[in-house]
Amino acid sequence: MADGTTAHRVVIIGGGFGGLLTAQSLHKTPTHVTMIDRRNFHLFQPLLYQVATGALSPANIAAPLRSILKKQKNTHVMMGDVTGFDMAAKEVLLRDGTRVPFDSLVVATGATHHYFGHDEWADRAPGLKTVEDATEIRRRVLLAFERAERETDPKIKDRLLTFVVVGGGPTGVEMAGAISELARHTMRADFRTFNPATARVILVEGQTRVLAAFHEKLSAKAKTALEDMGVEIRLDCHVTAIEADHVLVKPDGGKAEPERISTETVVWAAGVKASPLGKILADAVGVQVGRGGHVPVNPDLTVGTRADVFVIGDMASCPDAAGKPLPGLAPVAMQQGQYVAAAIVRRIKGETPKGPFRYLDKGNMATIGRAKAVGESFGIRFSGHLAWFAWLFIHILYVARFENRVLVLFQWFWNYLTRNRTARLITHERPRDAK
Amino acid sequence: MADGTTAHRVVIIGGGFGGLLTAQSLHKTPTHVTMIDRRNFHLFQPLLYQVATGALSPANIAAPLRSILKKQKNTHVMMGDVTGFDMAAKEVLLRDGTRVPFDSLVVATGATHHYFGHDEWADRAPGLKTVEDATEIRRRVLLAFERAERETDPKIKDRLLTFVVVGGGPTGVEMAGAISELARHTMRADFRTFNPATARVILVEGQTRVLAAFHEKLSAKAKTALEDMGVEIRLDCHVTAIEADHVLVKPDGGKAEPERISTETVVWAAGVKASPLGKILADAVGVQVGRGGHVPVNPDLTVGTRADVFVIGDMASCPDAAGKPLPGLAPVAMQQGQYVAAAIVRRIKGETPKGPFRYLDKGNMATIGRAKAVGESFGIRFSGHLAWFAWLFIHILYVARFENRVLVLFQWFWNYLTRNRTARLITHERPRDAK
Numbered sequence: 064m065a066d067g068t069t070a071h072r073v074v075i076i077g078g079g080f081g082g083l084l085t086a087q088s089l090h091k092t093p094t095h096v097t098m099i100d101r102r103n104f105h106l107f108q109p110l111l112y113q114v115a116t117g118a119l120s121p122a123n124i125a126a127p128l129r130s131i132l133k134k135q136k137n138t139h140v141m142m143g144d145v146t147g148f149d150m151a152a153k154e155v156l157l158r159d160g161t162r163v164p165f166d167s168l169v170v171a172t173g174a175t176h177h178y179f180g181h182d183e184w185a186d187r188a189p190g191l192k193t194v195e196d197a198t199e200i201r202r203r204v205l206l207a208f209e210r211a212e213r214e215t216d217p218k219i220k221d222r223l224l225t226f227v228v229v230g231g232g233p234t235g236v237e238m239a240g241a242i243s244e245l246a247r248h249t250m251r252a253d254f255r256t257f258n259p260a261t262a263r264v265i266l267v268e269g270q271t272r273v274l275a276a277f278h279e280k281l282s283a284k285a286k287t288a289l290e291d292m293g294v295e296i297r298l299d300c301h302v303t304a305i306e307a308d309h310v311l312v313k314p315d316g317g318k319a320e321p322e323r324i325s326t327e328t329v330v331w332a333a334g335v336k337a338s339p340l341g342k343i344l345a346d347a348v349g350v351q352v353g354r355g356g357h358v359p360v361n362p363d364l365t366v367g368t369r370a371d372v373f374v375i376g377d378m379a380s381c382p383d384a385a386g387k388p389l390p391g392l393a394p395v396a397m398q399q400g401q402y403v404a405a406a407i408v409r410r411i412k413g414e415t416p417k418g419p420f421r422y423l424d425k426g427n428m429a430t431i432g433r434a435k436a437v438g439e440s441f442g443i444r445f446s447g448h449l450a451w452f453a454w455l456f457i458h459i460l461y462v463a464r465f466e467n468r469v470l471v472l473f474q475w476f477w478n479y480l481t482r483n484r485t486a487r488l489i490t491h492e493r494p495r496d497a498k
Numbered sequence: 499m500a501d502g503t504t505a506h507r508v509v510i511i512g513g514g515f516g517g518l519l520t521a522q523s524l525h526k527t528p529t530h531v532t533m534i535d536r537r538n539f540h541l542f543q544p545l546l547y548q549v550a551t552g553a554l555s556p557a558n559i560a561a562p563l564r565s566i567l568k569k570q571k572n573t574h575v576m577m578g579d580v581t582g583f584d585m586a587a588k589e590v591l592l593r594d595g596t597r598v599p600f601d602s603l604v605v606a607t608g609a610t611h612h613y614f615g616h617d618e619w620a621d622r623a624p625g626l627k628t629v630e631d632a633t634e635i636r637r638r639v640l641l642a643f644e645r646a647e648r649e650t651d652p653k654i655k656d657r658l659l660t661f662v663v664v665g666g667g668p669t670g671v672e673m674a675g676a677i678s679e680l681a682r683h684t685m686r687a688d689f690r691t692f693n694p695a696t697a698r699v700i701l702v703e704g705q706t707r708v709l710a711a712f713h714e715k716l717s718a719k720a721k722t723a724l725e726d727m728g729v730e731i732r733l734d735c736h737v738t739a740i741e742a743d744h745v746l747v748k749p750d751g752g753k754a755e756p757e758r759i760s761t762e763t764v765v766w767a768a769g770v771k772a773s774p775l776g777k778i779l780a781d782a783v784g785v786q787v788g789r790g791g792h793v794p795v796n797p798d799l800t801v802g803t804r805a806d807v808f809v810i811g812d813m814a815s816c817p818d819a820a821g822k823p824l825p826g827l828a829p830v831a832m833q834q835g836q837y838v839a840a841a842i843v844r845r846i847k848g849e850t851p852k853g854p855f856r857y858l859d860k861g862n863m864a865t866i867g868r869a870k871a872v873g874e875s876f877g878i879r880f881s882g883h884l885a886w887f888a889w890l891f892i893h894i895l896y897v898a899r900f901e902n903r904v905l906v907l908f909q910w911f912w913n914y915l916t917r918n919r920t921a922r923l924i925t926h927e928r929p930r931d932a933k
């Protein structure tokens with residue numbers, strides 16, 4: 064049964080948290096698994112901000128999918144670009160014309176940045192979803208300091224030393240905190256014509272508090288911690304323009320004039336939408352995507368009337384028991400992957416799923432800076448050093464599932480001791496653009 | 499005297515081995531040093547092949563110049579692109595119009611690939627000088643394996659699994675050995691449609707032996723070690739064509755037909771020429787560049803009639819005591835940097851240089867693979883494990899001068915234990931190009 068020609072063929076698209084957990088949960092089951100991804104590696108996205116601020120290298124938070132799955136003899140990793148589906152023939156279509164047949168299909172290609180109708184902002188305010196996003200943000204942040212060192216006009220110098228992060232969720236909070244640490248600690252002695260501690264980091268959030276998904280008390284703690292680190296916070300404000308040399312930030316509600324912030328470096332952490340493959344899949348199956356392009360799923364994570372097609376992770380719009388959509392978090396995707404793998408195995412055996420997917424919320428965490436974090440788990444809230452160590456522990460537990468666990472642990476520990484960010488390389492752009 | 503406005507102004511162009519050692523040797527001297535580089539980091543080029551084959555990340559072998567020099571208060575790091583010189587006004591010209599005045603000038607921008615009149619080969623056979631070169635070669639090598647996994651035509655599959663390295667010097671030998679290890683060990687269990695150990699690695703060298711700068715016995719040892727690792731060696735052969743799907747390799751001398759090797763992945767390690775700034779400088783000073791664009795220097799490393807202009811490192815053509823040009827090696831550049839710094843300090847004091855520059859050859863080493871190397875020092879030749887540990891020790895001694903020493907040491911040790919190459923990421927190209 065487990066041989067490639069006769070076993071139940073499971074095709075998984077996307078090697079993120081959801082897809083990878085599906086594949087791993089199908090180890091030693093009577094299935095033949097094909098994992099298709101455009102990239103050759105699994106990426107630990109929650110730590111991308113550490114790459115964007117020079118603390119870790121891309122390879123510290125990524126592992127080749129082949130490496131992770133090499134001992135799973137029923138699993139075949141395929142690097143390829145899915146462009147469509149032939150649902151009648153039960154085949155996935157790749158850009159080069161290859162057709163990959165499936166008995167069960169799991170689509171988990173995640174989410175991308177959402178500029179809410181302002182796609183022209185994408186170039187000026189990159190988001191943080193890929194390795195290239197992270198090295199590009201790193202390049203921009205470091206280049207702004209380099210240019211400031213050479214700038215003689217004080218107005219332009221101030222503009223170069225102002226960084227705006229749009230969005231006060233975990234990614235935005237982490238980015239703002241990390242840029243502030245980079246300037247105030249790591250690069251403290253690096254410049255001769257200005258004091259890096261004078262750099263401004265401004266965090267803009269549309270809601271009335273940062274980390275709105277957390278308890279109010281944790282939002283307040285995070286705000287205080289950020290402000291202690293020198294981050295300026297604009298709550299209840301929306302960005303209305305992002306230009307080459309400034310952004311406009313408008314307070315909500317009132318008739319106040321928008322604030323004009325001179326800056327050349329903007330990071331987007333405000334919104335995500337489902338990857339475009341979601342719409343292609345929805346059309347093929349005959350369902351409508353929701354706001355943000357998310358694919359609505361049935362309680363068992365199947366789509367429309369297809370018992371053999373599953374959507375999981377950030378791409379899915381999946382209600383919780385109360386009918387509220389589940390958040391786009393790694394643990395949701397991972398639990399969905401495990402659920403789907405079990406459902407497929409039950410189906411092979413002729414059994415029905417055990418019941419609807421239920422997300423077990425083990426808690427939620429966000430780091431703010433060195434040894435500072437907030438978290439909540441089963442009604443218990445924690446912050447400060449304790450929360451940071453918990454965050455570290457949980458992340459190491461996850462990364463420990465891959466081969467470079469010792470290295471990452473060691474690098475973190477080293478960075479923590481030394482406040483170091485040795486991966487401060489400006490790469491992959493014509494160097495002559497430096498000023 | 500040591501204050502920036504009245505101190506003797508030394509401008510160093512290039513933060514490689516030569517430039518960096520010049521700057522560091524001017525620490526606590528009555529000089530004001532400006533280090534100009536197009537990049538924001540010093541790169542340990544001898545280990546680039548480890549990045550190109552996924553063993554190390556770029557940040558493991560690079561350190562921000564600002565970091566390295568931050569405690570040197572007389573030193574100012576400037577990221578910028580030098581386009582010319584005004585020798586009458588004693589100024590360096592940057593692309594953006596900035597003019598940087600100097601009392602002493604040190605030019606050390608190194609070398610780039612030399613395709614001997616075949617510049618059209620540059621795209622098809624990238625060399626290994628920059629971080630981007632290394633990640634591009636890594637991308638090509640890994641992508642060839644990815645495409646082979648999906649290829650059904652056995653001829654194309656074989657072509658994808660054939661790698662040609664042009665040039666049998668240390669870089670070529672290291673690359674050939676590392677690609678072979680990647681295929682035979684690291685990725686041994688990664689693929690389902692072929693055995694990676696069947697991949698061919700072919701090393702083409704124009705001379706009659708590899709590592710021609712070493713003693714014949716070491717060349718023979720290196721050749722045997724490479725062949726044991728499965729590398730095919732073509733000696734006394736020149737590449738006469740590099741096309742998208744093959745290279746032609748012609749044996750020298752005889753009338754033999756060129757061998758046609760089907761391959762899509764070629765690495766160039768055959769020749770270097772001085773960076774283009776050498777010619778610009780030579781023209782400004784009124785000397786002629788030599789073959790390969792190298793700038794001829796006086797015995798005290800000055801250029802032409804200028805007592806205030808020095809050229810060092812791979813850019814210089816500097817004869818040894820016997821009149822033979824010194825090789826383009828890091829130790830040569832480093833000793834030249836120390837010599838020039840001392841000469842500048844003597845000149846400030848009104849003293850003349852101590853005598854001509856003399857290179858103290860402490861030895862030469864090349865690695866072939868895991869725990870395999872050859873070396874010679876003061877007439878003693880060594881190979882095998884001992885040589886490899888010596889190589890490791892010397893490299894760690896050097897890297898230990900930067901802040902990330904512990905990390906690199908740890909990563910090397912880890913890679914050695916596990917034969918691991920965790921930095922196997924295909925990045926910075928549109929992923930849809932994957933086949």
